[in-house]
Amino acid sequence: SACDEGDGQGEESWKVKAKGTGANRYEVEAGGSFYTIHRKIEVFATHVYVKDTFTNTTDKDLGLLIYNEMPVKDKQFTSCRLAGYEGPGRMVEMPHHGGASVFVTDKNTGIGMLPMDDVYIIQSVLYAEGGTAGMGTRKFALAPKKSYTLEWAVYPTGSGDYYDFINTFRKVEGRIGTVDGAPGFITYTPKNRRQVPTKDYIKKRALKYALITNLAGLADNPGLSDEGIAFIDFPKERELLRRQAAAIHAKHPGIKIGFHIAHSLYCTTNPDRFADSKVITASGKHANRGAPAGYFSRKCADEGWRWYVYYPTPGNAFHDAMMRSVDVLMDEIGMEGAFMDGFLLGYGGRWTYDGRWDGHSAEIDLKTKTIKRKLASVLLLSQPSMIQFARKMHNKGGFI
The missing domain is CATH 2.70.98.10 (Beta-galactosidase; Chain A, domain 5)
Structure with missing residues (x-):
């Protein structure tokens, strides 16, 4: 029609x-x-x-x-x-x-x-x-x-x-699944995210998957908050997470632990951290979610810290970082998984104008019915990487 x-x-x-x-x-x-x-x-x-x-x-x-x-x-x-x-x-x-x-x-x-x-x-x-x-x-x-x-x-x-x-x-379509245990947050807010829950807390909620909120107030720089996988850049934060995971496992044997990750938001001052993986907006700018108050101190915002937006696709640098983050999270920190915020969402932009084409998407003039310019769906480009990310997590005994 x-x-x-x-x-x-x-x-x-x-x-x-x-x-x-x-x-x-x-x-x-x-x-x-x-x-x-x-x-x-x-x-x-x-x-x-x-x-x-x-x-x-x-x-x-x-x-x-x-x-x-x-x-x-x-x-x-x-x-x-x-x-x-x-x-x-x-x-x-x-x-x-x-x-x-x-x-x-x-x-x-x-x-x-x-x-x-x-x-x-x-x-x-x-x-x-x-x-x-x-x-x-x-x-x-x-x-x-x-x-x-x-x-x-x-x-x-x-x-x-x-x-x-x-x-x-x-x-x-076979989309009715079974959840084998209750997931739930074990910290009330990011401000007390390092706590170890009591046995009563876990029992009343029948928790099998224990979730930690986003990594606000990083140990390496309390004026920063990591929403994504930038924890790979912050060794002090990783060490505190490792200690917390060990304490939770010791108190609650068998429970699996993960924390909040919105993978496409990367906390950095260097927008070229993953130069081949930027989400570029229709205006030609690198997408970013800014440095919102409550997540970034004024000092860090003035220093240029931002949540820059990247996407993984096989062969680009952010894909490699995503795969590495699984090893860091599970092997170094000792947690078993992640609560993925925006797994296939497109934070900061669902379309990218960075020169890649997904082979299916374009801006079309509604009057002339001709292509004005080609673009790419961040979700289509990201999907193979996100599948690989999930499979790697699962193959190591983890959860998402």
Whole structure:
């Protein structure tokens, strides 16, 4: 669908061919002067699953505005939710704090829609307005002759209950897991984060995974706070953490310990600490979260200390630092894991303009339908490194 961009008439050379390929399976092939689409549809008892393979048939990078939507009559909706939030409107690019989904009801039934592959989830635009409800992407791009498959699903929900939709989806996708023990913080605030909890504290909470808050007031420099993996640069802090871990293990045998890590925020005065790993904003500046009061002293802020924003991807310096941090945390400090704040979030910027391309993302002019400039999703670039980070932690007997 063209949604609110262009006239939606398509190109004259566009050809479409549909066919059934077996029980509850269908295919549609279509193409024009710039790209082709091969759609595979599979119908299940609970949902319909769609795979759309787009191929750029030109010799240039191609941007596409893609929408999958359901037209409805005026005022047909009785309720709607975007990423779980009630009310109509539009969410342009998925908010950090929600799962991409659209759910609408009328007086008879409910219908849920979700993007399923990583690219579609990250780029997704969700909307329920103006006689339509659906999802799409305004950032999808392909290199010459390249293909990619966007995947999405539709869940009819007879009860009209949003949570029936979500729980059915979770069952189908195997996303209902088991937690083998309770996690919980063992320090009330960063100011008393070095305490060793009493046996009564642990017993009342039935804790198996003991978590420590962010590393505020570093031993090496009390005017600093480490949100990420900069503890690898602060030996005095590591020594106090090692002693604390040993004391907790001695008092509570079998408990596993970890502390808060927001990996992309690095406490340093040197923005070139990981020069090939910077998140660069649309304005061309290195992203940073500043030196917020309460985390940094005025003196440290004046000295240039900041939480600079980096991302790991295989082959860059920050990836190597991430892998090293696992060894430091587990082998030197003696803790077993981490509470990851923003594991795949994109603190400080979900897109980077540092020259790397993820092969799928671009700024597209909504009027001319042409690419203005290519960019990269920090989440797509980071994902292989974050998987490797988690596996390394798990392979050493740790937790996240």
